[in-house]
Amino acid sequence: MTVKTMREALNEALFQEMRRDPGVIVIGEDVSGGAGGSSGSRDAAGGIFGVTKGLMGEFGDKRVIDTPISESAIIGLANGAALAGMRPVAELMFADFVGVAMDQIYNQMAKFRYMFGGKAKAPIVVRMSMGAGMNAAAQHSQTIYSMLSAVPGLKVVVPSNPADAKGMLAAAIRDDDPVIFLEHKALYSSKGEVPDGEYVAPLHGASLVQSGKDATVVTLGRMVSFAAKAAAKLAGDGITVDLIDLRSTSPIDEEMILESLSLTGRLVVVDESNPVCSIASEIAAIAAEKGFASLRAPVVRVTAPHTPVPFARELERMYVPGPDRIEAAIRKAVKGE
Amino acid sequence: MQQSRTDILKAYRQMRMIRDFEERLHIENRSGEIAGFTHLYAGQEAIAVGICEHLTDRDYISSTHRGHGHCIAKGCDPRLMMHEIYGRADGLCKGRGGSMHIADIDKGMLGANGIVGGGPPIAVGAALVCQARGDGSVAVSFGGGGSSNQGTVFEAMNMAVVLKLPKIFVFELNGYSEHTGEGYGIGSDLVGRTRGFGLPVFEADGFDYFSVHQAMADALEHVRAGKGPCALIAEATRYFGHFEGDPQNYRAKDEVKTLRETQDALLRFRRKVTEAKLIEAAELDAIDAEIAAFIEDCVASARKAPAPGVEIMLSDVYADY
Numbered sequence A: 001m002t003v004k005t006m007r008e009a010l011n012e013a014l015f016q017e018m019r020r021d022p023g024v025i026v027i028g029e030d031v032s033g034g035a036g037g038s039s040g041s042r043d044a045a046g047g048i049f050g051v052t053k054g055l056m057g058e059f060g061d062k063r064v065i066d067t068p069i070s071e072s073a074i075i076g077l078a079n080g081a082a083l084a085g086m087r088p089v090a091e092l093m094f095a096d097f098v099g100v101a102m103d104q105i106y107n108q109m110a111k112f113r114y115m116f117g118g119k120a121k122a123p124i125v126v127r128m129s130m131g132a133g134m135n136a137a138a139q140h141s142q143t144i145y146s147m148l149s150a151v152p153g154l155k156v157v158v159p160s161n162p163a164d165a166k167g168m169l170a171a172a173i174r175d176d177d178p179v180i181f182l183e184h185k186a187l188y189s190s191k192g193e194v195p196d197g198e199y200v201a202p203l204h205g206a207s208l209v210q211s212g213k214d215a216t217v218v219t220l221g222r223m224v225s226f227a228a229k230a231a232a233k234l235a236g237d238g239i240t241v242d243l244i245d246l247r248s249t250s251p252i253d254e255e256m257i258l259e260s261l262s263l264t265g266r267l268v269v270v271d272e273s274n275p276v277c278s279i280a281s282e283i284a285a286i287a288a289e290k291g292f293a294s295l296r297a298p299v300v301r302v303t304a305p306h307t308p309v310p311f312a313r314e315l316e317r318m319y320v321p322g323p324d325r326i327e328a329a330i331r332k333a334v335k336g337e
Numbered sequence B: 001m002q003q004s005r006t007d008i009l010k011a012y013r014q015m016r017m018i019r020d021f022e023e024r025l026h027i028e029n030r031s032g033e034i035a036g037f038t039h040l041y042a043g044q045e046a047i048a049v050g051i052c053e054h055l056t057d058r059d060y061i062s063s064t065h066r067g068h069g070h071c072i073a074k075g076c077d078p079r080l081m082m083h084e085i086y087g088r089a090d091g092l093c094k095g096r097g098g099s100m101h102i103a104d105i106d107k108g109m110l111g112a113n114g115i116v117g118g119g120p121p122i123a124v125g126a127a128l129v130c131q132a133r134g135d136g137s138v139a140v141s142f143g144g145g146g147s148s149n150q151g152t153v154f155e156a157m158n159m160a161v162v163l164k165l166p167k168i169f170v171f172e173l174n175g176y177s178e179h180t181g182e183g184y185g186i187g188s189d190l191v192g193r194t195r196g197f198g199l200p201v202f203e204a205d206g207f208d209y210f211s212v213h214q215a216m217a218d219a220l221e222h223v224r225a226g227k228g229p230c231a232l233i234a235e236a237t238r239y240f241g242h243f244e245g246d247p248q249n250y251r252a253k254d255e256v257k258t259l260r261e262t263q264d265a266l267l268r269f270r271r272k273v274t275e276a277k278l279i280e281a282a283e284l285d286a287i288d289a290e291i292a293a294f295i296e297d298c299v300a301s302a303r304k305a306p307a308p309g310v311e312i313m314l315s316d317v318y319a320d321y
């Protein structure tokens, strides 16, 4: 184990998988960068968040493909290459840009296996940076896992820490289905212990970050560390919680949630996304449908409001669920006030 | 095209306003007070101003992530823009949009845009309104060279041709799209490709206000004659990084310095109008001083302006919420 940033962990996974399988290619805008620039340096960018840094040097421009600004064709390229036998890792610089590429994601990649009678596979990873926290405003800050998790045929995962980032990206690349791989941009520089050498983690299945008796707190992505902060404060007052990191929003680990709920009787869901038709609603529905007998209090959802992501610092701070709001929500669930 | 002294002084004032606005933001950005992504337009002033000096509030433009220059040239209030970029409640968009989403519909400014290629289809819709009005108004989309490769732009160009709309597609070639040379992404010759869509292309020197102004006059003559859309393509450079904080590893060290010393739009403008004895240098100096003071004041008022509150976050999602 070595302490690394999430950015480094993701980069390590790409090197690992590209060395292991010559069919793995990386496609996207500025994934290398510098082509046609006056400095003559390739790899001038290595992805705008530095995740694909250095790949060009080892694997060359046949496997590390800088593209024009053409998201629909980027995903199309990945789709066709996958149908014809490769394992593309396509990058959309910001998750918000799925809008431009939606047909290739929603009508094409997601449905190949099913529509084609099970004879096709689409082993594609679409990496995207997502989330608020950089004051990047309404078109560069969204968390779009709810929307994409609603599409049958897509798998959707959201690592919350560097070790998972490495292991889950490797698993996503090896998976035979299309995986939407969402990287929270406020976490790229966050640090954690990462296994050295070849490492693959389960792609799905939630993880129990800490256990307690008073409530089940289900969360994901950047919210995991915020919820942990809230839990630490509550522990001072003798309130303890099961903190579940969802990791995957499609499929969702119902079993772990329901089992925890059966022990705590109270459920709080913390989700950075908008609340309507969200992962938070989905988990509340699972609890209502399959965990009803365990529930001793109404489910509490802590989410962003039903608005686009605002720009100003003060507004974004109010928009994103923070540790204080999470703490208050857990108290509400436990004390019923 | 002959321009009056008043026109010339106004054009200079607009270019100077953009330059000072952007250079000041470049400095302010380092203070950490300005949040989010800021893409500066300095170096390309002659394009926005050469084009927008032909337009009135009845004409429409759509802009890009690098929108400050287009906004100022189209008549957005620079003070309110500064407040917006500082994320203030009294900013042009209440602090909700910031640098990348400045808009002022009353001025015919349909928004900067965070999505590359988002603007041109919108401007095609505005051109439909201009056509219906039949008053000679037009719609213009600004876009970088990189944006010209977006499918949405191809669709917008073809749609405008099919509907014969009064629509001008502007492509500003500043050498780069983010960290990649623009030439890399444009697989063929942009002028030829654009013509292939059925758009006549008017080319201009993007560092030269008068060249752009003339090309726009020609473009307007074409669309106002009811011949359908056309394109205007101009080359310049951006003086700063793609966004503030960009290390610019893709760029040769002296590239900007050389261009700035030899091609700068404001320098060339000044040289041209003073050598032709149209304007006294002192008149331009007076504008420089006035704008420097104005920008200083905009920053001071932006710093003091109120931050937006929760009511701003929770309104305007719909007409009644």
Ligand SMILES: Cc1ncc(C[n+]2csc(CCOP(=O)(O)OP(=O)(O)O)c2C)c(N)n1
Pocket (backbone or CB within 6 Å): A029, A069, A071, A093, A097, A100, B064, B065, B066, B114, B115, B116, B117, B143, B144, B145, B146, B147, B148, B174, B176, B177, B178, B182, B242
């Ligand atoms: C759909 C979409 N793809 C990618 C981006 C990221 N991005 C923002 S600006 C930019 C480069 C644009 O280049 P160009 O059109 O030449 O404009 P310039 O930045 O040079 O003004 C890219 C790739 C984006 N904002 N939207």
Ligand SMILES: [Mg+2]
Pocket (backbone or CB within 6 Å): B144, B145, B146, B172, B173, B174, B175, B176, B177, B178, B182
């Ligand atoms: Mg460009």
